[in-house]
Amino acid sequence: MRRPARSKDLSAAEFKALLRAEGFVFNRPTDGFIDLQRPTSIRFQRRVAIRAANGRIQRRExxxxxxxxxxxxxxEAARLIEAKARTERLIATLAPSALVAPRAGLAGSEAVRRMADDMRQVAAAAGGITEDDLVALGFTRAQVRTLADDARTLAQQLSGASL
Known part of the structure; x- marks a missing residue:
């Protein structure tokens, strides 16, 4: 007498135990599964059970x-995290050279030195500097009015040329 071939599929009890152990729940109304490790994952909420021609769930598959x-x-989540970290590293590398440090908080001789240095750099690149240029660099209009003459004098002394 020949014994029928044993199915390679999991039994219902084995399937249920493995689903529970791995954090999956079968959602009977949708015929899909929810991943309890990622309960907000749309992909798992809509993932339908694989069924055989006779309509039975292919449990192993x-x-x-x-x-x-x-x-x-x-x-994919790991790739996104790595991409975000790579972007943050790039920003940290580029930001210091790309962003102008605020100058409104500077006072006294420190502000005069910074303004003189800015005057020299902009004058070398553009041939001159205006009050609006200094404001765009982060100085307040009040700072420009009170410090510009001293800064211009210092810039001229440092460059050895007339601005």
């Missing part, structure tokens, strides 16, 4: 699909 989709989501 369904579990493998759930594991594969979870691994793909985790890999």
């Amino acid at each position: 369904t579990l493998e699909m759930l594991r594969r989709v979870r691994a793909e989501e985790q890999a």
Whole structure:
């Protein structure tokens, strides 16, 4: 007497135990699964069980699909985290040279030295500097009015040329 071939599929009890152990829940009304590790994941809420021609759930294939989709989501999340970290590192590298430090908080001789240095740099690049240019660099109009003469004198002394 020949015994019928044993199915390679998981039993209902094995399937249920593995789903529970791995954090999946079958949602009967939608015929899909929810990943309890990622309960907001739309992909798992809509993932439908793999069914055979006779309508029965292919338990082993369904579990493998759930594991594969979870691994793909985790890999994508890791890629996004790495991309964000790479962007933040790039910003940290470029920001100091790309952004102008605020000058409104400077006072006294420090403000005069900074303004003189800015005057020299802009004058060398553009041939001259205006009050609006200094305001765009972060000085207040009050600072420009009170410090510009001293800064211009210092800039001329440092450059050895007339601004």
